[in-house]
Amino acid sequence: MDISDVIAPAFLYVSLLVILYGILLLSYRILLHPLKAYPGLFLARLSDIHNGYYVMRKSLHLVSRSYHQKYGKVIRHGPNKLLFNTPKALHDIYNNDMVVKSYVYSVFIQTPGVHSLFTVVDKQHHTAKRRIVGQVINDRSMKMFEPSMAGQIDIYLKLLSESSKRPDPKPVNMTQMFEYLACDIVGLLAFGYHLNLQTEATNRFMLQGMYSANHWTNLRMHFFILHQLGLIRIIRRLNGSILVSKANAETTSQDDRIHMSEIWSEGISFFPAGAFSTSGALSALFFYLSQSPSCYKRLATEIRSAFAASHEIRGGPKLADCQYLRACIDEALRIAPPVPGTMWREPAANNSKPLIIDGHYIPPGTQIGVNIYAIHHNPEYFQDPFTFKPERWLSETPEAQRKSMQDAFSAFSVGYRGCAGKAMAYLESSLVVAKTLWYFDFERAPGKLGEVGGGRPGSHNGRSRLDEFQLYDIISGAHDGPFLIFTSRGDSSASERR
Numbered sequence: 421m422d423i424s425d426v427i428a429p430a431f432l433y434v435s436l437l438v439i440l441y442g443i444l445l446l447s448y449r450i451l452l453h454p455l456k457a458y459p460g461l462f463l464a465r466l467s468d469i470h471n472g473y474y475v476m477r478k479s480l481h482l483v484s485r486s487y488h489q490k491y492g493k494v495i496r497h498g499p500n501k502l503l504f505n506t507p508k509a510l511h512d513i514y515n516n517d518m519v520v521k522s523y524v525y526s527v528f529i530q531t532p533g534v535h536s537l538f539t540v541v542d543k544q545h546h547t548a549k550r551r552i553v554g555q556v557i558n559d560r561s562m563k564m565f566e567p568s569m570a571g572q573i574d575i576y577l578k579l580l581s582e583s584s585k586r587p588d589p590k591p592v593n594m595t596q597m598f599e600y601l602a603c604d605i606v607g608l609l610a611f612g613y614h615l616n617l618q619t620e621a622t623n624r625f626m627l628q629g630m631y632s633a634n635h636w637t638n639l640r641m642h643f644f645i646l647h648q649l650g651l652i653r654i655i656r657r658l659n660g661s662i663l664v665s666k667a668n669a670e671t672t673s674q675d676d677r678i679h680m681s682e683i684w685s686e687g688i689s690f691f692p693a694g695a696f697s698t699s700g701a702l703s704a705l706f707f708y709l710s711q712s713p714s715c716y717k718r719l720a721t722e723i724r725s726a727f728a729a730s731h732e733i734r735g736g737p738k739l740a741d742c743q744y745l746r747a748c749i750d751e752a753l754r755i756a757p758p759v760p761g762t763m764w765r766e767p768a769a770n771n772s773k774p775l776i777i778d779g780h781y782i783p784p785g786t787q788i789g790v791n792i793y794a795i796h797h798n799p800e801y802f803q804d805p806f807t808f809k810p811e812r813w814l815s816e817t818p819e820a821q822r823k824s825m826q827d828a829f830s831a832f833s834v835g836y837r838g839c840a841g842k843a844m845a846y847l848e849s850s851l852v853v854a855k856t857l858w859y860f861d862f863e864r865a866p867g868k869l870g871e872v873g874g875g876r877p878g879s880h881n882g883r884s885r886l887d888e889f890q891l892y893d894i895i896s897g898a899h900d901g902p903f904l905i906f907t908s909r910g911d912s913s914a915s916e917r918r
């Protein structure tokens with residue numbers, strides 16, 4: 421008997437079995453699955469392929485919002501996924517001991533078995549890690565770290581000053597400026613290392629590597645199994661970390677001790693978690709300020725009358741009193757959340773009672789979440805959601821309305837897995853904005869360059885608003901622009917800076 425007489429029928433039988441399995445699986449997902457009654461895109465019932473497609477296009481946040489508009493507040497977003505769009509669900513999911521981070525976070529793990537604060541699931545392990553990492557980025561540590569941060573902000577101001585030289589001021593791409601600045605700051609915080617991205621080209625290649633790695637990681641989270649780029653090799657060259665010294669000095673028990681591989685893991689995760697997010701918030705804020713003259717004027721007036729000299733601009737009560745500044749930062753975080761996607765969660769394995777989210781029973785194994793971009797643009801909680809309106813956060817807006825917005829605001833997520841670096845993010849953003857407006861005025865670059873960062877009228881993919889800062893969802897949102905032209909506010913401020 422010829423071998424092909426065996427292989428051909430075997431191949432046929434295996435193919436038939438695969439097809440049969442596929443048909444049974446799809447039928448189960450459509451007809452018998454516990455989530456079958458929930459509305460949503462038909463394809464989402466069958467597989468995660470459509471999510472993978474939009475992750476590839478970096479626009480899953482846009483389609484998540486549009487599905488909510490079409491199908492309602494609770495939708496089936498994948499065979500095993502429920503997506504909610506209410507503040508009640510936000511708090512029920514993210515502020516709940518019966519809910520843990522989804523298994524999909526395992527794609528972030530750099531070394532098998534070694535978790536960072538970001539990936540760890542076990543509650544006790546998380547609490548211990550959060551205590552240690554919290555010591556590096558809490559309010560108290562920020563006081564110690566502020567001079568290093570201010571040193572990097574001074575370099576940024578000097579670069580702006582050079583770009584503003586008359587008669588030929590150069591347009592500045594703020595995305596690039598803030599990425600370099602934020603990474604230089606995080607490099608110092610996490611590794612005690614001067615990356616010098618602001619002043620030298622040598623290490624800038626790492627940004628592209630990190631963006632690609634984030635994009636692939638997002639793909640793997642939603643669908644594909646892909647290799648990460650060799651980022652760890654680059655970062656491992658760095659040494660002398662604040663994290664290391666803090667961890668060694670302040671851990672008390674053997675159980676709490678943080679190991680070297682964990683420190684690398686924490687440090688690396690600080691770049692996407694801490695640098696890209698803060699640079700995203702700042703780029704968005706400058707985009708909106710440059711197209712909202714009344715907001716620009718009110719903010720500039722607040723900053724220029726709150727401080728008598730530039731050296732007064734530092735963390736403390738005076739900066740905290742700049743309420744319009746804080747409102748502008750919050751509004752930028754709302755309208756262009758630096759982490760625009762869905763932070764997936766699942767019911768904890770050891771739950772002793774049924775998990776209910778906003779009135780819905782959640783079967784074990786279901787992935788649940790709230791899409792941050794979608795809830796931040798839900799008109800039920802944020803009137804005119806696509807309008808940049810810092811005033812909405814201030815006392816001139818009725819208290820009940822502010823309360824409802826605060827309940828729906830989740831740029832930093834909420835609950836015990838919410839952002840550990842919030843204090844740092846506010847300090848860094850406040851210092852950068854206040855110092856920039858102290859020394860400079862700015863406006864959009866003329867012509868096409870001035871449009872970079874906005875949408876394209878006529879585009880059918882949710883990116884048609886010229887005046888909306890565009891986010892490209894790769895876990896943290898990638899972006900470009902705005903291109904701005906700076907004018908120094910006079911020799912006195914320049915000489916003060918020297």
Ligand code: HEM
Pocket residue numbers: 537538539550553557606690693694695697698701753757758759763830831832833836837838839840841842844845
């Ligand atoms: C505007 C700036 C920032 C935004 C919008 C932001 C947003 C977020 C969000 C949404 C989460 C939850 C992620 C999840 O559930 O998967 C998170 C977690 C985290 N962020 Fe931030 N972040 C910012 C700045 C920072 C900074 C500056 C750092 C530190 C250098 C940082 C460190 C962390 C860490 C360590 C976690 C994990 C916390 C945990 O699981 O306990 N973030 N952040």
